[in-house]
Amino acid sequence: MKFVRNYNNNAALVVDDHHVEWVVVGKGIGFGKKTGDLVDASKITQRFKSENTANIDNLGEYDKSIIDVTSDIVNDVESFLKVKFNDYQYLILADHINCLRTSKRTH
Template structure:
């Protein structure tokens, strides 16, 4: 394998045997290396296959300003999600989640924790994704020492849901969640009943 682009000392772009773009990570992998140099296989720790060249470009831009620790975290979170979810995750999720984690952790260190107004709805409607996202918060704490608030789990869960929608805008997942919540509220008020959230009818 040869380097097609150096993103930082530990992350490079390359191509695999089938000419597909990949991101290769490893400590000191690109130190004093340039485009065209061979990648030392002994230093390779992780490889990300990027099916979409647009994703590769955006990831390359992101890695210029973002620590690879966030890409590593995204990789671990997505591997967990892939092992538990039945649907295929869109490749762009690597970029979206890396970017999100970077900003969320930076904000938290500056004493800013954003509230997610859809926390309860996401917890209720996307239970599996929310549980994965809670485990993701544990991973973040383990790797960075930062404990993000539960609202961030809701945001991570929404990224997983959005990825299921084949890379559509995050607004789609939010609108669907709000729509379902509004419909349930109409049913509650019209019939003056409380709904059993664990029932099949619900």
């Protein structure tokens, strides 16, 4: 996979050999990357097929801790309940966590 765009150090947009875009999440996955750089597949903990980049562009607005907490929750829930989150569920959870965090700052 080749690096396309950085959302933050732990989330990036990449393209595979078939020119399909993916959002990948993993510790340091986007750190120091430039367009066209190869992404270390061993760092990828989550990946989402990019069908509508308008929905995933918000990832860049989230603090690193939001992505980290979301990944931790998803991993724990998937393991405990023996279920698999889909892309939409992951992004919605991240959005909810981000909203909770930002609402606490305003109160």
